[in-house]
Amino acid sequence: MKALQGVDGHVEWVATTSPACDIGQVRIRVAAAGLNRADLLQRAGLYPPPPGASEFLGLECSGIISEVGAGSSWKVGDRVCALLAGGGMAEEVVVDGRHVLPVPEGLSLQEAAAIPEVYATAWLNVFQLAALKPGEKVLLHAGASGVGSAAIQLCKAFGSPCWVSVGSAERLAYCQGLGASGGVVRGEDLNALNDFAPFNVILDPVGANYAELNLKLLARDGRWVIIGLMGGRKAELDLAQLLGKRVQVMGSTLRTRDDQFKADLLSDLGQQVWPLFSEGRLKPQLAKAFPIKDAEAAFAELASNQVSGKLVLVIDESLV
Incomplete structure (x- = not known):
């Protein structure tokens, strides 16, 4: 073969x-x-x-x-x-x-x-590990990706509103067409995500570059699932925020x-x-x-x- x-x-x-x-x-x-x-x-x-x-x-x-x-x-x-x-x-x-x-x-x-790969990844991380409940708010970074596209549809199907960060206005429109409630274009102003916060769950394939912002955006008892390091592997965090909000940070891979x-x-x-x-x-x-x-x-x-x-x-x- x-x-x-x-x-x-x-x-x-x-x-x-x-x-x-x-x-x-x-x-x-x-x-x-x-x-x-x-x-x-x-x-x-x-x-x-x-x-x-x-x-x-x-x-x-x-x-x-x-x-x-x-x-x-x-x-x-x-x-x-x-x-x-x-x-x-x-x-x-x-x-x-x-x-x-x-x-x-x-x-x-x-x-x-x-x-298989994208729906398994989205289901594992958002619904099993982060234990998303109906009505809870979700932020999906790289929302127009394969995993993001799957996660948007799953959030809609199971009754949780979601927002996205994406690379262009066209991709934001694509995500909204799938069921996302809104979002931001990363080249403009990521801090605009504060308008939709706090989020109960964040699915993050980016890593270091978004770490400080993610911590600010999370609700009390929020769950932050890191599935990739497109934006780097090392970040400085205010652990007082992590502690005060009772945030759970999870690193997750599926292949291994x-x-x-x-x-x-x-x-x-x-x-x-x-x-x-x-x-x-x-x-x-x-x-x-x-x-x-x-x-x-x-x-x-x-x-x-x-x-x-x-x-x-x-x-x-x-x-x-």
Whole structure:
């Protein structure tokens, strides 16, 4: 088979050995794979896969099950999407069957490739770790990103108003179209977020640059979940504010979680979130699909920070 590998800051479509399908696993003939910022980092050599994971790129994919290991309830021919620790940008992938969900009714395989990573990330961090309650206010930095797009829709579906910080007026309008109550353009005045504060939950992929502001914006008993460091890793904080507001600060990554954790997360997603796709209350925000031969162009577009929603690489055009 062939798979996409990061090599010295670029990508190469290389031949490799097809992995064996073991007990509890399934083999997926990949139709399409979602592109995430983690893939950009791995391509640059800055985010190696966790021990035991595939060295190839891709944290989510969609496709058709072509082989089922003993002990799995999936069937050959099932249309599925999967959450992966790596290897999704390949002609086929082998994955724990518990990390696979059916393609929601009414969605194409191309759309389904844009779901697992971002919805799992948003659900884990906003609803499980931060324990968002209906009516509580949420601030989503990088609101037009794949994770932000998913989180906006989930907040709306579960009855919590949300606001965003974004890179342009166009992206702010995009977020409001998905259900955000409002927000600010980061190049103008981030302090304008004070007009919408205090927030009960902040989902933060930025880190250091926004740390001082986030602490001011949080309500008493607020939860601040850090999922990325796009704005740096070191910040100075007024711990008296942290203490006085009883703020909880959580650092969170998904890729390195163990198999059982991911299985439990996917089970919860299947029960709580997946029905909302079939009902039309959630919709994958597929901005653009690229054929695998144009993978470099897809990576460049994501790196431009101008994408609203998700980019997808089409691996097998006959399936999508």
